[in-house]
Amino acid sequence: MQFLFQEDFFPGGLQLQDDIDIRFARFCALYPVQKLAIPYALELSRGTMQNINRIDTLIKESASNWRVERIASTDRNILRIAVCEMLFSEDAPDQVVINEAVEIAKRYGMEESSSFVNGVLDAVRIVIRGNGEVAGTESDTLTQA
Numbered sequence: 001m002q003f004l005f006q007e008d009f010f011p012g013g014l015q016l017q018d019d020i021d022i023r024f025a026r027f028c029a030l031y032p033v034q035k036l037a038i039p040y041a042l043e044l045s046r047g048t049m050q051n052i053n054r055i056d057t058l059i060k061e062s063a064s065n066w067r068v069e070r071i072a073s074t075d076r077n078i079l080r081i082a083v084c085e086m087l088f089s090e091d092a093p094d095q096v097v098i099n100e101a102v103e104i105a106k107r108y109g110m111e112e113s114s115s116f117v118n119g120v121l122d123a124v125r126i127v128i129r130g131n132g133e134v135a136g137t138e139s140d141t142l143t144q145a
Helices: 002-007 020-030 035-050 052-062 073-088 094-108 113-130
Strands: none
Touching: 020 035, 035 052, 035 073, 052 073, 052 113, 073 094, 073 113, 094 113
16 A cells, blocks of 8 residues: 555656556565565555556545545555455455455544545445446456566
8 A cells, every 4th residue: 555655646646557566676675565465565556556547437436426536545545455456356355355444544544534445445346246347448357477
């Protein structure tokens, strides 16, 4: 989440995908990152960035009266990562993803962040699982280099 938060402030934001591995490696060199978490964190970061339009569309459709760019950066990136996991991770059940996102929102977000994240992700889950996900046609799995 911290890497994506940082990317929000990078010129061009999340749309620059050509050198994510280099930027991620630089991030890991500057900040304490658990070595065992690096491969999955990079996979999630890549998946989120490669599918940002699809993910943001799902968030926009599920966050009533909220434009994605108006959502607090911390909450926005928690939502993006969780939606990416819900779309592409076969190992993480939706409820586990939502619970983890809510816990992260409690820790790093504002007072109402956990409720907001919970509500948006539950709505995303219904869209994805309820009537089929139609927000884009990018890849259907997370890719590793």
